[in-house]
Amino acid sequence: MGTPLEISAPAPNSSPAVAAAAPRRAPDPPATAAPKSAPAFIPTIAAPSLFEEKIENDSLERIRDDIGPNCTRCKLHKGRTKIVFGVGNPKADLVFVGEGPGRDEDAQGEPFVGRAGKLLTQMIEAMGLRRQDVYICNVVKCRPPENRLPEKDEIATCSPYLLRQLGVIRPKVICCLGSCSAQTMLQTTEGISRFRGQWFDFRGSKLIATYHPAYLLRNPAAKGEVWKDLQKVMAVLGLETPKRK
Ligand code: SF4
Numbered sequence: 001m002g003t004p005l006e007i008s009a010p011a012p013n014s015s016p017a018v019a020a021a022a023p024r025r026a027p028d029p030p031a032t033a034a035p036k037s038a039p040a041f042i043p044t045i046a047a048p049s050l051f052e053e054k055i056e057n058d059s060l061e062r063i064r065d066d067i068g069p070n071c072t073r074c075k076l077h078k079g080r081t082k083i084v085f086g087v088g089n090p091k092a093d094l095v096f097v098g099e100g101p102g103r104d105e106d107a108q109g110e111p112f113v114g115r116a117g118k119l120l121t122q123m124i125e126a127m128g129l130r131r132q133d134v135y136i137c138n139v140v141k142c143r144p145p146e147n148r149l150p151e152k153d154e155i156a157t158c159s160p161y162l163l164r165q166l167g168v169i170r171p172k173v174i175c176c177l178g179s180c181s182a183q184t185m186l187q188t189t190e191g192i193s194r195f196r197g198q199w200f201d202f203r204g205s206k207l208i209a210t211y212h213p214a215y216l217l218r219n220p221a222a223k224g225e226v227w228k229d230l231q232k233v234m235a236v237l238g239l240e241t242p243k244r245k
Pocket residue numbers: 067071072073074075076077083140141142154157158
């Protein structure tokens with residue numbers, strides 16, 4: 001079956017210049033790199049004590065309040081315009097987790113609204129869902145400067161809020177978009193091509209990692225691999241592939 005994720009490839013790298021030392025977002029390995037073996041780790045979350053402590057009667061509203069409108073807990077606050085909390089169905093069966101807001105998201109305060117976001121919306125619709133049926137959020141809630149990847153200390157500071165969000169929503173499936181998200185959730189440094197498309201248990205949810213839409217914009221040939229991953233998600237959720245007009 002072909003992939004319905006048809007979107008024209010953009011001009012390469014139209015983002016702002018990147019500092020030499022800062023790795024760009026979604027530096028996923030080539031889609032042709034076949035997984036060699038399952039990663040030798042058990043996905044456990046060590047750092048986020050907020051999740052471990054299990055806050056009674058937690059809610060998305062409470063998490064948002066706890067973050068506050070002017071969070072300065074990590075250095076990402078310095079360059080942000082808006083905190084990007086997350087959006088979608090608070091009772092979603094499916095949650096997409098990206099790495100962090102980009103320029104458009106920072107301006108609008110909503111995750112995945114730029115070009116990569118449009119592709120994610122296409123991916124969701126290809127699954128027979130609407131954007132408002134799922135929940136979409138990121139590992140960090142403020143935009144890393146120059147679209148660099150979030151750094152360790154930033155992830156350690158902000159990811160407990162993500163884990164609380166997931167603890168409240170309790171989705172059937174968590175789909176990590178890109179290396180940063182997958183490595184954070186699975187607490188591993190393995191490259192995503194080692195475990196992309198494999199299932200993991202995560203606190204009662206099933207977790208799968210696939211490539212970030214921004215990576216697909218630069219590497220449209222990888223869309224087929226992502227579509228295979230999404231079809232696995234659809235199978236778990238009992239979704240049928242919509243008939244193409
Ligand atoms: S990224 Fe998270 S912890 Fe850091 S300033 Fe933003 S909301 Fe606060």
